[in-house]
Amino acid sequence: MFTIDAHLDLSMNAMEWNRDLRLPVMDIRKREEGLNDKPDRAKGTVSLPALREGNIGLVVATQIARYVAPGNSLPGWHSPQQAWAQTQAQLAWYKAMETEGEMVMIKEAAALEQHIGLWTNNDATNKPVGYILSLEGADSLVTLDNLHIAHGYGLRALGPAHYGPGRYANGTDATGHLNVQGKALLREMEKLNIILDATHLCDDAFWDAMDIFNGPVWASHNNCRALVNHNRQFSDEMIKVLIKRGAVIGGAMDAWMMVPGWQRGISIPLEMDCNLEKVVDHMDHICQLAGNTLHVGLGTDLDGAFGKEQSPYDLETIADLQKIPALFSKRGYTAQDIENIMHGNWLRFLRNAWK
Numbered sequence: 001m002f003t004i005d006a007h008l009d010l011s012m013n014a015m016e017w018n019r020d021l022r023l024p025v026m027d028i029r030k031r032e033e034g035l036n037d038k039p040d041r042a043k044g045t046v047s048l049p050a051l052r053e054g055n056i057g058l059v060v061a062t063q064i065a066r067y068v069a070p071g072n073s074l075p076g077w078h079s080p081q082q083a084w085a086q087t088q089a090q091l092a093w094y095k096a097m098e099t100e101g102e103m104v105m106i107k108e109a110a111a112l113e114q115h116i117g118l119w120t121n122n123d124a125t126n127k128p129v130g131y132i133l134s135l136e137g138a139d140s141l142v143t144l145d146n147l148h149i150a151h152g153y154g155l156r157a158l159g160p161a162h163y164g165p166g167r168y169a170n171g172t173d174a175t176g177h178l179n180v181q182g183k184a185l186l187r188e189m190e191k192l193n194i195i196l197d198a199t200h201l202c203d204d205a206f207w208d209a210m211d212i213f214n215g216p217v218w219a220s221h222n223n224c225r226a227l228v229n230h231n232r233q234f235s236d237e238m239i240k241v242l243i244k245r246g247a248v249i250g251g252a253m254d255a256w257m258m259v260p261g262w263q264r265g266i267s268i269p270l271e272m273d274c275n276l277e278k279v280v281d282h283m284d285h286i287c288q289l290a291g292n293t294l295h296v297g298l299g300t301d302l303d304g305a306f307g308k309e310q311s312p313y314d315l316e317t318i319a320d321l322q323k324i325p326a327l328f329s330k331r332g333y334t335a336q337d338i339e340n341i342m343h344g345n346w347l348r349f350l351r352n353a354w355k
Contacts, residue, residue, distance in 0.1 A: 001339070002120050003321055004346040006060040006250040006299035007199075007221035008046060009136070011090035013303055021047045022102055025317045039265065043307030046318045048102050051129050054319030057119035058106065058343075060157060060220055060299070061094065061131040063087040067139035067167055074164050076139075083140035091153065094131065104128040107154045109354040116347065132350075134197060134220065137162030138169070144188050151192045157220070158189060159197035161205060169209075171200040172232045178208040190215040195353060198222070198242065199299075202231065210241055216353040217245050221252040221299035223282040228260050236289060243290045246352070248345045250299020251279045255310045258282065269313035276312045276320075280327045283341065293337040297345045298324070 013019045017038060019028050025047045035041040051059065065086035066076030077083040097103040106112050115130040134157035141147050147155075160182055161171030168182040178186070182205065189196060190213055198206060198219045210217075219242060225233035234242070234249070242249060255269055256262035258278040269275075283296040290296075302311060302318050314323065325338045333341075 001055065001322065001325055001342050002116075003054060003056045004058045004297065004343045005051075005056050005302075005318070005321070006218070006248075006297055006346055007134075007252070007301050007304070008059045008061055009064060009301070009304045010046070010059070010061045010131070011093045012062065012064050012305075013044070013046065014093045015086075015089055017044075017303075019044065019047075022049075022097075022100070023047055024049045038305075040303070040305065040307030040309060043309050044303050045307055045311055045315065046303040048097075048129055050317040050319045052125065052127065053317070054321050055119075056129070056318065056321060057127065058115065058130040058132070058346075060134050061103075062134050062136045063090045063140070063155075064136040064162070065090075065140045066137055066162055066164075069165070072164060080139060080142045080167065084142055084146060087135065087140045087150075091133075094133070098128075101126075101128055104130050105154050106130045106132050107156055109351065112347075112350055112354065132156050134158065134195075136197075137166060137171070137200070138182075138185060139167045141168070141185070144184065147185065147188055147192070147194075151194060155194065157195035157197050157218070159199050159201070159220070160185060160209070161200045161202065163200070169205040170202045171205075172202070174202050175204055176202065177204045178212070183208070183212055186213045189213070193353065198247070200232070203235075203238075206238060210245070216349070217242065217247045218349060219247060219249040219299075221250045221301040221304075223252050223257045223279070224285045227282055227285060228257055230257075232257060239286055239289055243286075243295050246349070248295055248297050248349050249286055250297050251283045253279055253300045253302055253311055253315070254304065254306055255312070258312070264310070269309075269311065274312055275314045276323055276327060278312065280324065280331070284331065293333065293340045294345055294348075296341055298342070 032042040065083035068076035138160045160169035170176040
């Protein structure tokens with residue numbers, strides 16, 4: 001089934017992990033054998049051929065570069081200007097993939113419809129993977145002028161926060177309301193019709209954003225606090241507000257977000273019974289809160305600085321997303337429900353946002 005994945009850090013993998021994503025996953029793993037600079041070396045799950053194999057023809061692909069102030073122990077850049085430069089290197093990689101015919105940027109409604117027609121009417125072999133450009137964390141926007149520059153080159157979604165304290169908003173494991181810069185950012189995003197990605201916003205900033213921002217809102221990769229109790233997840237109250245706003249929430253496949261009690265670097269997916277059923281549990285929870293299947297999709301975050309060691313054990317590569325329809329069918333979801341989840345909800349959202 002044609003599938004949309006609303007969150008993949010492709011350019012980060014290419015530029016910081018030094019992965020040639022034009023290669024099959026197994027070839028990338030083989031080249032990384034013996035490397036130990038990252039915990040997921042030789043364990044990646046994502047490549048452009050694997051996306052085609054899984055009929056995943058459209059993705060939301062990120063730029064990501066965090067600014068870290070003195071005393072912040074998170075990895076990142078020591079100035080916003082350096083972070084901006086890193087996002088521009090990532091953009092250059094996407095453009096290089098476009099030149100090779102591997103990918104194509106989708107930034108408006110007509111291109112979306114043309115691309116969906118290409119993928120749904122023909123075999124997926126050798127087709128360019130469509131990507132919608134998103135910025136994960138706004139730290140790299142030196143000023144709001146950079147937001148306008150980014151919108152000009154195709155940025156269509158933005159999550160103001162990532163992990164820790166940010167220049168515009170605080171994210172996972174941090175607290176605090178939107179600052180003056182953050183509020184101004186949201187107002188400018190609304191003017192430009194840039195989608196607000198609520199993922200990673202700390203609770204204070206989330207509620208501020210819901211009050212301030214009147215444009216389109218989604219959560220590209222987020223699971224449920226009711227099932228895994230952590231501030232990275234959405235509470236039921238937050239989910240209900242997103243549903244009311246017409247948002248779609250993408251099911252994420254980072255194991256610690258899927259099963260309670262996960263210990264990074266210690267837990268093993270099979271021993272923790274972390275399989276694709278667990279992400280379906282989170283998505284089903286949202287469907288039960290909504291009373292329908294119109295607000296969930298896939299936003300896997302696969303290879304978002306983790307690989308097989310922290311992914312569902314029944315997923316070898318991202319192509320295995322095609323196992324998900326059967327899991328929903330087994331639970332009594334209809335063919336239309338499954339189509340909604342695999343691609344229909346994201347398409348409806350984009351058509352509404354870009355009309």
